Amino acid sequence: MKTRHLIxxxxxxxxxxxxxxxxxxxxxxxxxxxxxxxxxxxKPDWEDSLGGDVRDLLACDCPWLAQxxxxxxxxxxxxxxxxxxxxxxxxxxxxxxxxxxxxxxxxYKHDVWAAPQCVIQLSAPTxxxxxxxxxEKGPMIVSSIEQAxxxxxxxxTLRYEEHAIYPKVAEVFGGSPHFPSGYKLRKITEDxxxxxxxxxxxxxxxxxxxxxxxEPFTLEKIIAHRNAVLxxxxxxxxxxxxxxxxxxxxxxxxxxxxxxxxxxxxxxxxEVQNDFMGGPFVSHxxxxxxxxxxxxxxxxxxxxxxxxxxxxxxxxxILYSWExxxxxxxxxx
Numbered sequence: 589m590k591t592r593h594l595i596x597x598x599x600x601x602x603x604x605x606x607x608x609x610x611x612x613x614x615x616x617x618x619x620x621x622x623x624x625x626x627x628x629x630x631k632p633d634w635e636d637s638l639g640g641d642v643r644d645l646l647a648c649d650c651p652w653l654a655q656x657x658x659x660x661x662x663x664x665x666x667x668x669x670x671x672x673x674x675x676x677x678x679x680x681x682x683x684x685x686x687x688x689x690x691x692x693x694x695x696y697k698h699d700v701w702a703a704p705q706c707v708i709q710l711s712a713p714t715x716x717x718x719x720x721x722x723x724e725k726g727p728m729i730v731s732s733i734e735q736a737x738x739x740x741x742x743x744x745t746l747r748y749e750e751h752a753i754y755p756k757v758a759e760v761f762g763g764s765p766h767f768p769s770g771y772k773l774r775k776i777t778e779d780x781x782x783x784x785x786x787x788x789x790x791x792x793x794x795x796x797x798x799x800x801x802x803e804p805f806t807l808e809k810i811i812a813h814r815n816a817v818l819x820x821x822x823x824x825x826x827x828x829x830x831x832x833x834x835x836x837x838x839x840x841x842x843x844x845x846x847x848x849x850x851x852x853x854x855x856x857x858x859e860v861q862n863d864f865m866g867g868p869f870v871s872h873x874x875x876x877x878x879x880x881x882x883x884x885x886x887x888x889x890x891x892x893x894x895x896x897x898x899x900x901x902x903x904x905x906i907l908y909s910w911e912x913x914x915x916x917x918x919x920x921x
Contacts, residue, residue: 615703618678622737623898624661625679633685634664638715638722642681645726646733650897652855653868654837657897660733676702678740679733684711685718692717694725696732704743706736741905744768754911757781761795762877763912765885780821789891790867791903794818797881804882805852807841810873814854814884824860834859834866846908849874858888868896870904877912885910 620626625646633639647658665674674680680700689711697707708729712718722729745768753773757764760776767783774792775782781795796817803809815832822831833839839856852873859866869888876883887903889896 615699615701615705616676618676618702618705618740620677620679621661622678622740623901624663624677625681625733626674626677627662627664627681627683628667628670628674629664629683630685631664631666633683633715633718636715638683638685638719639664641719641722645722645730652840652870652900653896654857654866655896657895659730659897672701675700676705678702678705679736680705680707681729682707682709683718684709685713685715687713689713692721694721698736704736704740706733708732737901738905738908741902742766742909745906745909753783757783757795758911758913761797761883763883763910764795765793765906766909766911767793767906775821777821780817782821785903789889789894789899791889791899792887793903793906794822794886794888795884796821796886797876797883800875800880800882805841805843805873807839807854810841810852810854810871810884811839811856813882814871814886817884818858819861824863824865826863829860829863831858832861833857844872849910865890865892867891868900870900870907872907872910877914 627634627642629639629642634642643662646660647662650657650659660679670682690713692712694708694710697709699705700707710718710721710725712721745766748769750767750769750771753767753771754764756773756776760778760781770787771783771785773781774784779797782792783795784790784792786792794817798813798817801809811833818831824830834857837857839854842853842855844851844853854871854873856869857866858869867888867890869886871884871886873882873884875881885907887900887907889899889903891899
């Protein structure tokens with residue numbers, strides 16, 4: 589069965605999904621809420637183990653939040669009801685399961701019925717084989733949807749950018765993320781910047797730097813520098829209070845590569861020393877353009893009365909829009 593996998597993928601790409609012509613067509617904008625996925629699957633499979641495996645993968649507890657929120661919100665649609673109304677959704681996972689399918693395969697497509705859209709199709713003769721494929725490719729499926737959600741935020745950021753912020757931050761740090769309308773440059777010094785969107789919730793970004801030292805990307809050193817920088821730059825509402833890293837939730841560290849940049853990502857919870865404020869944060873640590881310093885771009889959220897998953901996804905996505913100043917200048921010329 590594996591020997592036919594490549595043939596099946598290629599044929600599926602041509603026969604089972606539209607949008608494969610070389611001619612560009614105008615597509616409608618996607619519908620649906622951010623963080624939502626349409627799962628096209630027969631009801632018996634949805635209510636059985638295959639549906640359970642989908643929920644375990646995509647509706648599990650979001651791993652970087654203190655409160656329970658699902659990683660994604662799932663909506664099941666049976667194939668016979670998968671009409672135009674659902675085909676323009678932002679994220680779609682199509683399951684084709686049955687004896688008429690003679691091989692096992694998965695394909696990833698973009699902008700099939702709408703734009704910017706993520707469509708993933710899994711095909712298998714039996715539900716058991718579909719479950720096996722889902723478990724095998726689970727990390728790639730999650731990564732593809734996460735990237736699609738992130739790219740939509742960056743696309744809208746660039747479309748509605750607060751243009752005054754980038755040059756001021758890039759002048760100090762040699763580069764900067766791009767920020768959408770509504771963000772304000774709250775503070776900037778020679779080694780620290782605070783860009784804030786403080787409306788009904790706080791969705792803020794810190795950028796800071798410090799000299800390179802031996803083994804700079806250990807979790808212990810990243811958190812130690814973080815705490816020192818925030819104590820000096822982010823005071824709380826009362827004397828003797830300041831932002832720091834919560835010790836109740838153990839931060840996690842992950843090495844990433846994104847568009848040619850090597851990043852060290854840390855997720856954790858922040859709190860205010862001697863106060864009762866807190867929330868999630870995610871930081872990206874990386875070398876400066878000349879390699880002499882460590883730069884950190886960090887996103888955090890304070891939303892005590894709201895679910896935080898989407899707020900954090902939105903501001904975290906801004907970090908991925910980082911652009912070095914020379915690259916920006918080259919693009920403008």
